[in-house]
Amino acid sequence: MSLLALQRDFRDWLVTGEDSAAAALGGGPGTAVYQNNYRTALVSSLAETFQRLVLWLGEEDFEMAAARYIDARPPSSWTLDAYGEDFTDFVATLWPDDAEVAEIALIDWTVGQVFVGMDSYALCAEGLSVADWETAVIHPVPSLLVLPIRTNADEIWQALATEETPPPAEMAPRGTALLVWRQDLEPVFRRAEAHERDVLAWSAAGEGFAAVCARLADTLGEEAAVTTAGTLLGRWLAEGMIAAVG
Amino acid sequence: MSEKLAGFGLGMRRPHYRSYIDGTAPVDFIEVISENFMIAGGKPLDTLMKARRNYRLALHGVSMSIGSADGLRSDYLTELRRLVDMMEPAVVSDHLCWTRIDGFNSHDLLPVPYTEEALAVVCRNIDRAQEAVGRRMLFENPSSYIAFPGGMTEWEFLAEMTRRTGCGLLLDVNNIYVSAQNHGFAAEDYLAGIPMDAVGQIHLAGHVQGEHLLIDTHDQPVPDEVWALYRAAMELAGPVPTMIERDDNIPELDELCAELDVARSISADSAAERIAA
Numbered sequence: 257m258s259l260l261a262l263q264r265d266f267r268d269w270l271v272t273g274e275d276s277a278a279a280a281l282g283g284g285p286g287t288a289v290y291q292n293n294y295r296t297a298l299v300s301s302l303a304e305t306f307q308r309l310v311l312w313l314g315e316e317d318f319e320m321a322a323a324r325y326i327d328a329r330p331p332s333s334w335t336l337d338a339y340g341e342d343f344t345d346f347v348a349t350l351w352p353d354d355a356e357v358a359e360i361a362l363i364d365w366t367v368g369q370v371f372v373g374m375d376s377y378a379l380c381a382e383g384l385s386v387a388d389w390e391t392a393v394i395h396p397v398p399s400l401l402v403l404p405i406r407t408n409a410d411e412i413w414q415a416l417a418t419e420e421t422p423p424p425a426e427m428a429p430r431g432t433a434l435l436v437w438r439q440d441l442e443p444v445f446r447r448a449e450a451h452e453r454d455v456l457a458w459s460a461a462g463e464g465f466a467a468v469c470a471r472l473a474d475t476l477g478e479e480a481a482v483t484t485a486g487t488l489l490g491r492w493l494a495e496g497m498i499a500a501v502g
Numbered sequence: 503m504s505e506k507l508a509g510f511g512l513g514m515r516r517p518h519y520r521s522y523i524d525g526t527a528p529v530d531f532i533e534v535i536s537e538n539f540m541i542a543g544g545k546p547l548d549t550l551m552k553a554r555r556n557y558r559l560a561l562h563g564v565s566m567s568i569g570s571a572d573g574l575r576s577d578y579l580t581e582l583r584r585l586v587d588m589m590e591p592a593v594v595s596d597h598l599c600w601t602r603i604d605g606f607n608s609h610d611l612l613p614v615p616y617t618e619e620a621l622a623v624v625c626r627n628i629d630r631a632q633e634a635v636g637r638r639m640l641f642e643n644p645s646s647y648i649a650f651p652g653g654m655t656e657w658e659f660l661a662e663m664t665r666r667t668g669c670g671l672l673l674d675v676n677n678i679y680v681s682a683q684n685h686g687f688a689a690e691d692y693l694a695g696i697p698m699d700a701v702g703q704i705h706l707a708g709h710v711q712g713e714h715l716l717i718d719t720h721d722q723p724v725p726d727e728v729w730a731l732y733r734a735a736m737e738l739a740g741p742v743p744t745m746i747e748r749d750d751n752i753p754e755l756d757e758l759c760a761e762l763d764v765a766r767s768i769s770a771d772s773a774a775e776r777i778a779a
Contacts, residue, residue: 259620260571262650263603263612270608285714286647286684293610301609331607334565334578335537339609375543441545 270294271330298326298339305340306364308416309347313357321350337372340365356425359409360416363445366401366436370443373399378439378496386501390466394459394489395500400437402453403445410434410447439496451476455488465489465501507531507558507592507703510762510769511745518755519549525556528759531592533560533745539589540581550589560593560703560745561585562672565607568627568641569600569614579634586635593703593743595640595672596631598624598660615650616659621666628667640670640702645677645709645718649685656681657695670702673739674747675732676724680709680716689731698739705747706732706765721750724761729768736772744769 257265262281269277269287278287299322303310310318325346331339344365348358376397386392408426415422433453436445448456451472458468465485472481492498509530514522521527532553539550539561550559563582566574586594599611614620632639643660654662664671673696682689706729708722724732724746736742744765746758 258571259569259615259617259623260603262615263571263600266612267603267606267608270610271606281648282650284648285712289647289712289715289717290610290612294608297609331609332605334575334602334607335540336609337538337541370544372541372544372546375547438544441548 266290267330295323295326297336298322298331301336301339302343305337305368306343306361308364308413309357309361311416312360312412312422321347324350337368354425355427356407356409356412359405359407360413362403362405363409363413363434363436366403367443367445370399370401370436370438373438376499379493379498379500380496381490381493384493384501391464392466392501393462393464394455394468394492394498395502396456396460396492396497397437397499399443400435400456400497402448402456403434403436405432405434410445435497437497444495449488451484452488455485505558505590505592507560507743509743510766511557511560511743512755512758512762513562513745513747513749514550514553515748515752517752518758519553521755522553522557523549527557527755529557529745529762531558531560531743531745533562533593533747536561536563536582536585536594536596537565540585547588554589559589559591560595561589561591562642563594563596564611565601565609566596566627566631567601567607568596568598568624568631569612569620570602570627571600571623572603574627574630574634575602579631583635586637593640593672594635594637595642595703597642597644598663599644611644613644613646613648613650614659616652616654616656617650618653620652621654621659621662624663625666628663628669632667632669638668638670640672642672642674642705643677643681645674645680645684645716647684647715647717655687655692655695657692661695661697664697664700669700671696671700672703672705673701673735673742674705674707675735676705676707676709676720676728677718679728679731680718683716690734693731693735693738696738698735701735701739701742704732704735704739704742704744706744706761707747707749719750720747723753723757724764729764732765733768733772736769737775740776741769741773 265280281287302322344358344361347361351357378397408428412422433448434445435448455468469481469485511529511531514532514534597611601608678689678692706724707720708724709716710719746761
């Protein structure tokens with residue numbers, strides 16, 4: 257048997273766990289060791305990545321979901337940390353009537369990604385020096401992500417992370433979104449304030465501060481728009497969310 | 503800092519990060535799993551940077567897959583080279599195994615048949631890896647639970663692999679013991695067949711007895727049988743940088759350092775015996 261054929265047989269054994277695939281490798285107790293190693297490593301990796309989901313579902317349901325995911329999505333990435341990339345969507349199909357399940361998974365996944373995301377310096381208020389506010393553009397830190405959510409998954413996640421009793425799942429107000437970013441080396445998240453998501457999106461699209469204020473003025477009026485934009489910018493600077501303004 | 507690995511080290515594991523950042527762990531070098539740090543940024547890289555200021559470093563990979571019949575992944579090699587350039591390690595190593603085929607990645611160190619065809623594949627992949635990383639690498643002997651029909655023993659395969667590619671060996675003494683027990687060969691024959699001048703690093707670890715086979719768990723203290731084999735290896739090889747590789751069930755740092763003291767003692771005894779002889 258060629259090396260390529262042997263490796264494909266081995267892959268088939270790991271993925272399917274079928275006796276015929278084991279027989280192609282010669283059978284024996286050694287094949288079972290590799291089968292066990294394969295599945296154990298993947299379940300452990302998922303449990304490490306989705307720690308709050310494990311707490312919310314309980315180990316039995318989590319391991320059932322992990323086992324079905326492993327059957328459906330054999331790993332392809334060279335790092336185990338990436339294996340859970342599709343797990344959020346997968347659990348959404350397993351618990352279609354419990355939207356908080358997939359959203360807790362999404363927060364687990366996103367926090368993990370932000371934890372190892374690109375480094376950047378955060379601008380502080382004292383370091384802010386803008387020559388022309390008309391054209392200045394707000395640049396968030398590269399780790400910042402905006403996650404739309406439909407439930408109170410964020411409150412459940414925080415309670416589980418601090419070993420408190422989580423609240424019951426319930427729907428969040430329409431338009432709720434989380435801001436997830438890294439303060440120095442630690443991932444943090446909170447709910448976006450009213451208009452905050454819009455201002456961030458406009459800024460990310462390259463619109464200058466003056467243009468952002470003008471768009472806000474369409475709904476808030478000019479004076480309230482400037483106040484709102486200024487308040488948001490001050491908060492972002494204090495929270496380490498801004499890389500540059502200019 | 504000298505880039506030559508020397509002395510006695512430990513795998514840098516999360517419960518002990520503070521001791522490595524502070525430089526208080528009494529070791530000569532640290533080893534980390536390369537893939538855990540092939541990332542964009544954040545706390546893990548920051549921790550390794552800080553520890554690196556205090557210790558010489560060995561990067562030990564688990565996903566290069568030099569046994570893959572369909573070759574190496576370019577993106578993997580690029581990321582590894584980036585980490586190597588950033589950390590300037592004393593040693594870069596991986597395993598004689600395969601983990602990936604046709605885009606499937608098992609995340610386990612799977613055995614290679616010791617055939618001429620596999621040797622050609624492995625050597626071709628090692629040549630490419632050493633060129634991509636820009637240095638000579640070490641490759642570790644695996645523990646295994648299946649043996650395929652082949653014309654060579656594992657030690658013959660390793661010897662020819664080092665001869666053809668110029669790579670070095672990372673000798674895992676526990677893995678030799680586990681595979682010897684599982685496949686019924688003599689560990690002493692293995693040591694006698696290894697080109698000891700190619701051995702650049704030694705791993706020591708523990709294992710557990712499974713239902714039918716010894717299982718290489720690396721989650722136990724180094725057992726007496728492995729210490730005995732280490733003594734035999736040191737008598738053949740002379741001083742080689744040695745470390746305890748504990749991957750799970752991580753004990754207090756003091757406990758690992760006590761094990762490392764045993765390795766120091768065995769190494770010193772072997773050196774004294776060589777001088778006396």
